[in-house]
Amino acid sequence: MYSSLRALTSGFGQGAKRICATRGVAQITSIHAIPSVRTTPATLQHSQEVSNLRKKLLPRPGLLGVKRGMITWFTEKGEQLAATVIEIDNCEVVDHKTIETHGYNSVVLGHIDKLKNVSEGDLRRYEKAGVSPKKHTGEFRVRDEQGLIPTGTELRADYFAVGQLVDVKAVSKGKGFAGVMKRHGFKGLNASHGVSKAHRSAGSMGASQDPGRVLPGKKMAGHMGVNNRTVFNIEVLHADADAGILIVKGPVPGPNKGFVKLRDALKLYGKSDI
Amino acid sequence: MKTICRRPVFLCNFSGSLEASRSKFFGTALTSRCTVIRKRQHSRKMIYLKSLLNVIDNSGAQIVECIKVLRHGPRNFAKVGDEITVVVKEARALNKEITGQSANNRVKRRDICRAVVVRTKSPLIRPDGSTVRFDDNACVLINKNGDPIGTRVSSVVAKELRELNYNKIVALAPKTF
Amino acid sequence: MLSLSAKGLARCPSPAKLFSPFLAVGVRTFIPLKSKLPTVYEPLPKKRNGENPVSYIHRQLLEKYDPTGKRRSLIDQSNGIRSGDVIRVTYNDRSNVVGQVIAIKRCVNSVGSNILIRNKFNKLGIEVRIPLFNPKLRNIEVLHKPKKYLSRRKQFYIRNSKHDVGDVEATLRRESKK
Numbered sequence: 001m002y003s004s005l006r007a008l009t010s011g012f013g014q015g016a017k018r019i020c021a022t023r024g025v026a027q028i029t030s031i032h033a034i035p036s037v038r039t040t041p042a043t044l045q046h047s048q049e050v051s052n053l054r055k056k057l058l059p060r061p062g063l064l065g066v067k068r069g070m071i072t073w074f075t076e077k078g079e080q081l082a083a084t085v086i087e088i089d090n091c092e093v094v095d096h097k098t099i100e101t102h103g104y105n106s107v108v109l110g111h112i113d114k115l116k117n118v119s120e121g122d123l124r125r126y127e128k129a130g131v132s133p134k135k136h137t138g139e140f141r142v143r144d145e146q147g148l149i150p151t152g153t154e155l156r157a158d159y160f161a162v163g164q165l166v167d168v169k170a171v172s173k174g175k176g177f178a179g180v181m182k183r184h185g186f187k188g189l190n191a192s193h194g195v196s197k198a199h200r201s202a203g204s205m206g207a208s209q210d211p212g213r214v215l216p217g218k219k220m221a222g223h224m225g226v227n228n229r230t231v232f233n234i235e236v237l238h239a240d241a242d243a244g245i246l247i248v249k250g251p252v253p254g255p256n257k258g259f260v261k262l263r264d265a266l267k268l269y270g271k272s273d274i
Numbered sequence: 275m276k277t278i279c280r281r282p283v284f285l286c287n288f289s290g291s292l293e294a295s296r297s298k299f300f301g302t303a304l305t306s307r308c309t310v311i312r313k314r315q316h317s318r319k320m321i322y323l324k325s326l327l328n329v330i331d332n333s334g335a336q337i338v339e340c341i342k343v344l345r346h347g348p349r350n351f352a353k354v355g356d357e358i359t360v361v362v363k364e365a366r367a368l369n370k371e372i373t374g375q376s377a378n379n380r381v382k383r384r385d386i387c388r389a390v391v392v393r394t395k396s397p398l399i400r401p402d403g404s405t406v407r408f409d410d411n412a413c414v415l416i417n418k419n420g421d422p423i424g425t426r427v428s429s430v431v432a433k434e435l436r437e438l439n440y441n442k443i444v445a446l447a448p449k450t451f
Numbered sequence: 452m453l454s455l456s457a458k459g460l461a462r463c464p465s466p467a468k469l470f471s472p473f474l475a476v477g478v479r480t481f482i483p484l485k486s487k488l489p490t491v492y493e494p495l496p497k498k499r500n501g502e503n504p505v506s507y508i509h510r511q512l513l514e515k516y517d518p519t520g521k522r523r524s525l526i527d528q529s530n531g532i533r534s535g536d537v538i539r540v541t542y543n544d545r546s547n548v549v550g551q552v553i554a555i556k557r558c559v560n561s562v563g564s565n566i567l568i569r570n571k572f573n574k575l576g577i578e579v580r581i582p583l584f585n586p587k588l589r590n591i592e593v594l595h596k597p598k599k600y601l602s603r604r605k606q607f608y609i610r611n612s613k614h615d616v617g618d619v620e621a622t623l624r625r626e627s628k629k
Contacts, residue, residue, distance in 0.1 A: 403582040
């Protein structure tokens with residue numbers, strides 16, 4: 001652009017220069033006087049590689065288990081705690097996913113042996129892994145290749161140390177179509193003072209003509225439960241590998257016989273590469 | 275579908291590195307985090323605005339009404355060991371002075387005092403799983419330093435007061451539960 | 452039926468109309484079964500001989516906290532204590548609590564079982580709920596069994612009624628003097 005301007009001015013000769021000057025435009029210096037500025041190339045934040053780096057991940061996979069019920073637990077000091085019994089039933093490594101094939105590293109685990117009604121594709125998959133067919137499989141992302149435990153390894157309950165903190169993820173109990181008081185903890189309306197058949201209703205939905213509509217995200221009645229829920233940082237109280245029993249402190253989402261995923265506490269032991 | 279003899283179970287192979295990883299990742303963090311002090315469990319209810327309590331010391335008050343729970347949220351309630359502000363609703367008559375308390379230290383009707391809850395009717399849950407429930411709600415009047423105004427405590431108090439540095443009240447009480 | 456079928460046959464279209472590609476194929480091609488069935492590995496041996504994990508862990512805990520079985524026999528439905536008995540609970544630090552049993556909570560597998568006892572001190576009722584298998588407990592002894600029991604297994608109704616307990620320790624002392 002500078003060069004073209006220069007060509008113009010030179011082409012018009014003296015008169016053209018004068019016009020430029022009268023219009024109060026700053027004098028253009030030589031292009032060689034402007035130092036070159038090197039900018040860094042733009043990073044792609046949306047790429048799989050950068051996303052992998054950014055993701056907070058654990059060095060090793062977790063475990064699959066079955067919630068079996070709650071019991072009373074006494075600590076050595078004599079404190080009484082509520083605890084949940086989780087059964088670790090023949091949890092074995094079934095498969096791997098690697099950066100080359102899938103774009104990320106993860107370990108696929110399976111648990112509870114199942115010998116009936118298995119499709120042939122599944123049978124071949126388990127044959128390849130060298131384990132018996134499983135009822136459930138679950139996947140755990142790991143930070144790098146070191147966390148890829150060889151297929152066919154059995155992970156037992158003492159995989160978690162007693163006293164360490166774990167996260168437990170499960171599908172919560174279904175509550176059906178629930179009103180706002182149960183679902184969102186609204187207060188409902190008055191019991192008296194002329195309230196008619198609306199004691200558990202939500203009340204107002206918003207303003208009048210402005211905005212003239214219900215704003216998106218308004219909390220209303222609807223289906224409640226059957227969501228993935230994670231309880232973070234709960235303590236492991238007992239781990240019996242031979243019996244396949246893991247006991248964690250406090251409650252765990254979901255019904256008894258529900259399928260749970262346990263992992264090391266992400267907030268404590270997880271790390272991202274950035 | 276054909277069942278064949280299982281391969282040798284592949285267990286020990288990875289355990290070495292598992293152990294290593296465990297010590298590597300959980301060594302220091304575990305020791306620091308796992309000595310989590312358990313919070314004292316709350317009893318479920320309920321001494322709040324307008325609650326009436328018996329006074330079990332010889333300060334002169336008989337029945338008081340709670341008007342404020344101190345150091346709690348606005349919708350919270352007092353349990354054993356919590357400080358509250360009270361209004362004296364009923365006081366013992368002055369002429370029936372059998373306690374030996376000097377007259378200027380006695381509280382009168384409509385006085386506003388501080389008090390500490392020593393018994394509750396709702397079960398007080400202890401960390402060992404036991405619960406204690408008394409038949410009434412009771413308090414002991416205290417001054418701003420936490421010392422009791424009266425010189426005697428006539429009835430039982432909960433054990434928890436000792437942990438909360440109300441040692442004088444515990445020492446004056448005939449029995450703790 | 453026969454006649455109907457005969458009619459049907461009679462109405463049958465000509466063979467030319469019946470022609471279809473399926474009939475045109477002379478011999479069905481033979482599709483061989485897949486050469487090899489997948490190998491299925493034997494499952495790992497069952498843990499706990501297939502016992503329910505919760506009952507297994509309860510059994511272990513009971514053996515741990517109650518090796519002699521004394522506490523378990525204490526809350527036995529037929530021979531154990533009942534509401535109305537007077538017991539003394541001694542803790543490891545030698546402190547004790549005396550009271551009359553007014554309720555026993557028997558959990559399914561009994562590790563969470565507890566006993567509710569009631570006593571009076573200076574005419575003030577005090578109730579203590581004691582977890583039976585807490586390792587803090589040193590001993591539970593039965594001091595007195597009444598000749599006649601009140602009705603109900605959970606005797607919450609005796610609170611502040613004419614059936615209410617008195618000062619249990621004083622009553623026992625008086626009776627022992629007699």
